[in-house]
Amino acid sequence: MEILDNKIQKTALYKSHKMLNAKMVPFCGFEMPISYPDGIQSEYYSVRNGVGIFDVSHMGEFIINGPNALQLLQKVTINDVSKLDVGQAQYSAMCYEDGGIVDDLIIYRKSDGYFMVVNAANIQKDFDWINQYVPNGTQLKNISSDISLVAVQGPRSRKLLSQFTDIDLVMPFYSFKEAVVCGFSVMVSRTGYTGELGFEIYASEExxxxxxxxxxxxxxxxxxxxxxxxxxxxxxYCLYGNDIDETINPLEAGLGWITSLDKEKFIGFDRIQQEKKVGSKRRLVAF
Structure with a gap:
């Protein structure tokens, strides 16, 4: 299948979705499950009341390491990366000079550098954006094709996942651990996109x-x-391309809480600082 000459990709779980009779749709360059035979309502309540599992392998992953990795991330992201200890994660975003949002993302601090997760539709755009600012001695690598990702979400997620790993899953929100799950070395992150207790597991396709x-x-x-x-x-929770994009700055999007104006200047700092002083003329609100 092709859309505008761009081949639609499949995740490692494509055959699993087809075996489960999932309804598949093109999404961000991937063929993804929109729902399963039990229906959207059943899936929704499984996450709110029990435990649901999502294939989110379409997301993009970068590695940033080297002596100036922190300097790079402080420049291209709006949150204060220097506050991260090894084993912690941070929600953040990147902005253009005019304050418009390039993408929202998560940064994980590992012992040998940083691991960044970006939105599927923006993988190449984000990589090119960061790459133009990479200083000497710092490496930026796109490992998206090497990483698969599932999200296990819901109030029973910890109890269920604990059957398959020996690590302590009582973890602070936005933290992670290297672990063995079902006999495979993976990264288990105490994060999610649902508002429930949950974990995201970064692993190989196998x-x-x-x-x-x-x-x-x-x-x-x-x-x-x-x-x-x-x-x-x-x-x-914001979705890039729907709620936020290059025409909306973090303050307008209600993301002032991740915008650190007391660290060294990042790209878009001046425009965002000025707006904070005079106030925003528009604001994304939930209703």
């Missing part, structure tokens, strides 16, 4: 297929993009 199958066997309900969108809307 690992994610096994993890997906094993968690479903013990009660995790597969959930698609439609349920995910309802869940994130209820939490007022």
């Amino acid at each position: 690992a994610v297929i096994t993890i997906w199958d094993e968690l479903i066997k013990v009660g995790a309900q597969p959930a698609g993009l439609a349920a995910r969108d309802i869940l994130r809307l209820e939490m007022s």
Whole structure:
């Protein structure tokens, strides 16, 4: 399948979705499940009341390391990366000089550098944007094709996932651990896009297929993009391309809480600082 000459990609779990009779749709360059036969309502309540599992392998992942990695991230992102300790994660965004949002993202501080997760539709755009600012001695690598990702979300997610790993899953929000799940080395992150207790598991293609199958066997309900969108809307979590884009700055988007104006200047700093002084003429609100 092709759209505008761009091939639609498939995640490692594509065959699993087809076996589950998922309704598949093109999304951000990937063929993704929008819902499963039990329906969107069932998937939604599985996350709010039990545990659901999402394939989010379409997301993009970069590695940034080297002696000036922190300097680079402080320049291109709006949150204060220097506050991160190893094992912590941070929600942030990148902006253009006029304050418009390039993308929102998550940064993980690892022992050997930083791991960044970006939106699927923006992978190449984000990589090119960051790459123009990479200083000597710092490496930026796109490893999106090497990483698969599932999100296990819901009030029963910790109990269910604990059956397949020996790490302590009582973890602070926005923290992560290197772990073994279903016999595979993975990264388990205490993050999610639903507002519920949950975990995101970064793994190889082989690992994610096994993890997906094993968690479903013990009660995790597969959930698609439609349920995910309802869940994130209820939490007022932004979706790039819908709620935020290059025409909206972080203050207008209600993201002032991740905008650090007391660190060294980042790209878009002057425009955002000026708006903070005079006030925004518009504001994204939930209703």
